[in-house]
Amino acid sequence: MSAPSTGGASRDGYGAALLEIAHDSRVVVLEADLGKSTKSCFFREKYPERTISLGIAEQNMMLVAAGLASCGKVPFASTFAIFSERAFEQVRNGIARPGLTVHICGSHGGIHTGTDGSSAQSIEDLALYRTIPGMTVMHPCDDLSARHLTTALLNHDSPSYTRTARNKTPRMYDEDTVNSLEIGKGSILRSGSNVAIIANGVMVHKAMKAAEDLSTRGIDATVVDMHTLKPLDTELLDRLATECSGIVTVEDHSVIAGLGSAVAEHLSQTNPTKIKMLGVQDRFGESGGSEELLEMVGLTSEAIIAASESLV
Amino acid sequence: MEEKLGNHQEPITEPRIVSAEPIPLNELNERAKRCRRSIVDMVHKAGAGHPGGSLSAIDLLVGLYSTQMSVSPDDANNGDRDRFVMSKGHASPAVYSILHEMGFLSQSDLDGFRTMGSVCQGHVDMKWTNGVDFSAGSLGMGLSFGLGCAFAARLNEQEFHTWVMIGDGETQEGQIWEAFMAASYHDIQNLHVIVDRNRIQNDDFVDVQMEIGDIANKINSFGWSVKEIDGHNMEHVVDALSWAANTPGPNAIVAHTVKGKGVSFMEDNPSFHGKAPTDEELSQALEELA
Numbered sequence A: 001m002s003a004p005s006t007g008g009a010s011r012d013g014y015g016a017a018l019l020e021i022a023h024d025s026r027v028v029v030l031e032a033d034l035g036k037s038t039k040s041c042f043f044r045e046k047y048p049e050r051t052i053s054l055g056i057a058e059q060n061m062m063l064v065a066a067g068l069a070s071c072g073k074v075p076f077a078s079t080f081a082i083f084s085e086r087a088f089e090q091v092r093n094g095i096a097r098p099g100l101t102v103h104i105c106g107s108h109g110g111i112h113t114g115t116d117g118s119s120a121q122s123i124e125d126l127a128l129y130r131t132i133p134g135m136t137v138m139h140p141c142d143d144l145s146a147r148h149l150t151t152a153l154l155n156h157d158s159p160s161y162t163r164t165a166r167n168k169t170p171r172m173y174d175e176d177t178v179n180s181l182e183i184g185k186g187s188i189l190r191s192g193s194n195v196a197i198i199a200n201g202v203m204v205h206k207a208m209k210a211a212e213d214l215s216t217r218g219i220d221a222t223v224v225d226m227h228t229l230k231p232l233d234t235e236l237l238d239r240l241a242t243e244c245s246g247i248v249t250v251e252d253h254s255v256i257a258g259l260g261s262a263v264a265e266h267l268s269q270t271n272p273t274k275i276k277m278l279g280v281q282d283r284f285g286e287s288g289g290s291e292e293l294l295e296m297v298g299l300t301s302e303a304i305i306a307a308s309e310s311l312v
Numbered sequence B: 001m002e003e004k005l006g007n008h009q010e011p012i013t014e015p016r017i018v019s020a021e022p023i024p025l026n027e028l029n030e031r032a033k034r035c036r037r038s039i040v041d042m043v044h045k046a047g048a049g050h051p052g053g054s055l056s057a058i059d060l061l062v063g064l065y066s067t068q069m070s071v072s073p074d075d076a077n078n079g080d081r082d083r084f085v086m087s088k089g090h091a092s093p094a095v096y097s098i099l100h101e102m103g104f105l106s107q108s109d110l111d112g113f114r115t116m117g118s119v120c121q122g123h124v125d126m127k128w129t130n131g132v133d134f135s136a137g138s139l140g141m142g143l144s145f146g147l148g149c150a151f152a153a154r155l156n157e158q159e160f161h162t163w164v165m166i167g168d169g170e171t172q173e174g175q176i177w178e179a180f181m182a183a184s185y186h187d188i189q190n191l192h193v194i195v196d197r198n199r200i201q202n203d204d205f206v207d208v209q210m211e212i213g214d215i216a217n218k219i220n221s222f223g224w225s226v227k228e229i230d231g232h233n234m235e236h237v238v239d240a241l242s243w244a245a246n247t248p249g250p251n252a253i254v255a256h257t258v259k260g261k262g263v264s265f266m267e268d269n270p271s272f273h274g275k276a277p278t279d280e281e282l283s284q285a286l287e288e289l290a
Helices: A012-019 A041-048 A058-070 A083-088 A088-096 A124-132 A143-155 A202-217 A234-243 A260-271 A292-295 A301-311 B025-045 B051-067 B090-100 B107-111 B142-155 B174-185 B214-220 B234-246 B279-288
Strands: A029-033 A052-055 A076-079 A103-107 A136-138 A160-163 A186-190 A194-198 A219-224 A228-230 A245-252 A275-280 B083-086 B160-168 B191-197 B225-230 B251-256
Touching: A012 A041, A012 A103, A012 A143, A012 B225, A029 A041, A052 A292, A058 A083, A058 A088, A058 B142, A058 B174, A076 A083, A076 A143, A076 B234, A083 A088, A083 A103, A083 A124, A083 A260, A088 B142, A124 A136, A124 A228, A124 A260, A143 A160, A143 B107, A160 A292, A186 A202, A194 A202, A194 A234, A194 A260, A194 A301, A202 A219, A202 A245, A202 A301, A202 B025, A202 B279, A234 A260, A234 A275, A234 B090, A245 A260, A245 A301, A260 A275, A292 B083, A292 B090, B025 B090, B025 B234, B025 B279, B051 B090, B051 B191, B051 B234, B083 B090, B083 B142, B090 B107, B142 B160, B142 B174, B142 B191, B191 B214, B191 B234, B214 B225, B214 B251, B225 B234, B234 B251
Parallel strands: A029 A052, A029 A076, A076 A103, A103 A160, A136 A160, A194 A219, A194 A245, A245 A275, B083 B160, B160 B191, B191 B251, B225 B251
Antiparallel strands: A136 A228, A186 A219
């Protein structure tokens, strides 16, 4: 696919998407004092009458969104990923259980969030939301894909959680290629038959870099941007398991119950495959630069290369 | 809105009361008495459930559905209908008994309370039951949900009212106050809270578990108009509901009630918060409610 170029952070894509879907009067945006951070602020500026400020009160925000959805609105509620977790039971009992179509966006996900330190670095959000029946869970890798997938939520008839990142990463798509993305379908960025690297979010560009380096060493890697964790593209996983000698999963998230687990849960039942899981190894982060922190927890393209080589 | 999950045992054939004229108070009290019998009977049949908080709430629900709520079982999902959010969702027998009176549920539906596949789930659930607007069971969430409905009414320029019943113990949840604060800040209209102030929660009396004090004053200090009434005096109930429906801004009725009201051995008795009556207790209860 297209060569990486500099773009915005995935949270910018979320903000842009809200403006794109604003023509639908059902769209309502809910904020909990973090609109400037999640990027819902652009919607607020243009459509104040359809933006509801709930203050620093995430639990209330989730149920207000549920009430709106029960009356035919399509609410988009955003806050930091970590603070959405405070309202986990509200999402479970108040939104997902009655099957209300509320779209939640948690920004500043992952250790990549950086200098704010461990209190802000959600490394368990995707795991939590993945356990809720009927919930769609996504983690796009750049601004354009976040914009495209958020826009697609307008016609998505189940509750969803989307994690976006605070910081910029290289673009994996351009204005054309991004249009091929579909919720629930993994996106193959590069094809190779030796090993498959399945990544999401800010780790996708590192997976691509690793694959390029691997090719100079004679190893051909497939790279998948698995932007949707649930529903998981199991058809693609089964194909990769038969085509490649092993799978490396890479995520800026706990290795417990995240992308790697989701892949393993499926393949252990259908196509038992060697899997190396790269992610945050059951620990908290600390303050630091994004790259420093990823290096500290072993989320580097070198680590992806080493894991891939061990499977070939 | 999608089809509900609950299975009705049989078509609803019982006659229901549809009246354009104001219903006399004695008729409302009779209706409440029938509901009380349904409540104790339902909980006894299921061998589980929450009679105490259902009996404290039922006069309020009878008043509400008989004089304010614009809903019809023939058009249960009408987008312009009034909403009722039962935040204290364990008092589901009270809701099912009034929905039976209104023609949403049959006697056999009530008989299936808490059994598998039943339209009458343990806690009220909008996904399962026609006429139920909220999936409750976890306390503290209903007022926020009702606030969302009221926001939708404003955005859609609809006239419907949203009524939310909360328990007094439930106000120990912080989320309730997040919602009170947000409603007045946003100058929400046509949103009404009824507090069932029965002074008992799951483990014990409210003032033993976590005293909530002058709840009317507290709500008022969050920018709401508040009226306090005797929640078992039907005339007061009907007048207060009418006051709420016609008073601008968010408003609340703090209804002083007796947990287990109408059944002597359940009244003011914390042990009947969530316990079914025995066969003997049922006989006595039905005798007292005859």
